[in-house]
Amino acid sequence: MDIYTVVQQLVEKAAAVHLIEDADKIYARNQVLSLLHLEEYKEVIHEESDQDIPTLLEEIVHFAVQKGLIENFFDDREIFASKVMNVFIARPSTVNEQFYQKYYESPVKATQYFYELSKNSNYIQMKQIRKNIEYKVATQYGDLDITINLSKPEKDPKSIAKAKAVKKGNYPSCLLCVENEGYAGRIGHPARSNHRMIRVPLLGEVWYLQYSPYVYYNEHCIVLAEEHRDMKINRDTFERLLLFVEKFPHYFLGSNADLPIVGGSILSHDHYQGGEYEFAMAKAEIDWTFKMDAFPEVESFVLKWPMSVIRLRSKAINQLVSASSRILEVWRTYCDKTVEIVAETNGIPHNTITPIARKRGEYFEIDLVLRNNRTNEQHPLGIFHPHAEVHHIKKENIGLIEVMGLAVLPARLKNELVEVEKFLLNKPNQIESYHLPWANQLKKKYDHFTNENVSDIVRKEVGKVFLQVLEHAGVFKRNEQGMTAFKKFLQKVSLVKD
Structure with missing residues (x-):
């Protein structure tokens, strides 16, 4: 297929998904031709293409490389692709105007519009995301989501070497700054020409709604502060x-x-x-119910969940905010050495909260997940962090997404688990040594492995390891000692059991 056909098909696809109108087609085509340093256009016979936008875009980027317009480095290709797609997207003011026009019809229509725009413009890289391995594993806490993250392309050695050789800039200050909107990108900083944000007023400030380029779940969004400032959990957060x-x-x-x-x-x-x-945590059962005497309009629960979660529910936002702030205030300085909880070491704080809000009908809910980041000699990466015996599957921090029951596992597992399966089937393999204790346990646990059942068993057991990860991260363990300690903390925040 010649380049003119590819360009025209990209223009037609952009119109078909409503990135542009028919009246924009010639303008958009000329803008792409300019990026390709093509001064003429050869008319092509219009043919309906079965190729999607990301595939057509790859062909255009390949042409740019072949013609020497860009170098064949990951960052250069991404920057050029982003510039091409920017041709088809309205300016931020127009995107925001259209978003709020749809918002007045319904918030659902507004976010659907922006989500589709972000996907069709290739800002959300759906072609890459489809490479992820995703499945669910049933547990006593509900179905946990397992994702082996294959969506972020691995940079080639030349790109990595080039990035190291280039002096790092400080604009934008970080990957989340508002200055990323429309930023072309550079070596070591992702391309954002096709990036748009929605302005959302929150508590006297303008915050910015965008989607994650590599979404882990439906409409995975990020809402960020206009000011580049450190993360802080406080009353304003709630x-x-x-x-x-x-x-x-x-x-x-x-x-x-x-x-x-x-x-x-x-x-x-x-x-x-x-x-x-x-997520599974949102559907978790109530373990026990409490009353907060100071906040009569708030219903208070402890969830049946491997981590330590308090759920507050009310029709009144101000009551929920005050009750959440009270729990945070007490937790920040709370100590119970019987369960390894120490609030600070030499003035360095350890206690904080991961909060999650939602609305169910007339009621607002906020889940407060108690966290502690203390380390010791036995657990140098964190006492309430994945312990060494599960690092073969998950060693990274347990953030918001994992807390709620979605495992984001490293890409290395795609190939490593295949070798584990071969080991279980007694076939020649290259199993990593750090998987051997686990794999030997599986051999003892199961009577018989076959080509038909081995993958399902390994997937299920990976899910069980992730459950262990969540249990390790729980500050009050789900045993008699842990639950007694949890209730002692709840008494401290003036919670009285029903």
Whole structure:
């Protein structure tokens, strides 16, 4: 297929998914031709293409490489692809105007519009995301989601070497800053020419709604502060989360904790994550019910969940905010050495909360997951962090998404688990040594492995390891000692059992 046909088919596809109107086609085509340094256009016979936008875009990028317009490096290709797709997207002011026009019809229509725009513009890279391995594993706490993350393309050695050789810039300050909107990108900083954000007023500030380029679940969004400032869990956090779900009642919104180890990957920029998805934790059973005497309009529960979760429910946002703030205030300084909980070491804080808000009918809910990031000699990466025996599956921090029951597992497992399966089938294999203790346990646990059942067994057992990960991260363990300690804490925050 010649380049003119590819360009024209990309233009037609963009019109078909409503990125542009028919009146924009010639303009858009000329903009793409300009990026390709093509001064003429050869008319082509219009043929309906079965190729999607990402595939057509790859062909255009390949042409640019072949013609020497860009170098064949990962970052250069991504930057060029982003510039091409920017041709087909309206300016931020227009996108925001269209979003709020649809919002007045319904919040669902508004987010659907923006989500489709983000996918069709290749900002959300659905072609890459489809490479992820995803499945569910049944447990006593509900169905946990397992994802082996294969969506983020691995950079080639030349790209990595080039990135190391280039002086790092400080604009934008981080990957979440508002200055990323429309930023072309550079070596070591992702391309964002085709990036758009929705302005959302929250508690006297403008916050920005965008989607994750590599979504882990339906409409996986990020809501970020305009100011580049550190993550902080406080009263304002609870209020913003609840105000957001009041505006978008079909979404949940939560925040990573604000301390290392128990927090997310970017603690330098205040932000939240949400979307239209119901995680296992949202559907968790109530373990026991409490009353908060100071907040009579708030229903209070402890969830049956491997981590330590308090759920508050009320029709009144201000009551939920005050009750959540009370729990956070007490938890920040709470100690119970019988269960390894120490609030600080030499002035360095250890206790914080991962909060998640949602709306169910007339009621608002906020889940408060108690976190502690203390380390010791036995657990140098964290006492309430995945322990060494599960590092062969999950060693990384347990952030907001994992807390709710979705495992984001490293890409290495795609091939490593195949070797585990071969080992279980007594076939020649290259199993990693760190999987051997687990694999030998599986051999003892199961009577017989076959070509037909081995994959299902390994998948199920990976899910059980992830459950162990969540149990390790729970500050009050689900045993008699842990539950007694949990109730002791709840008494401290003036909770009285029914």
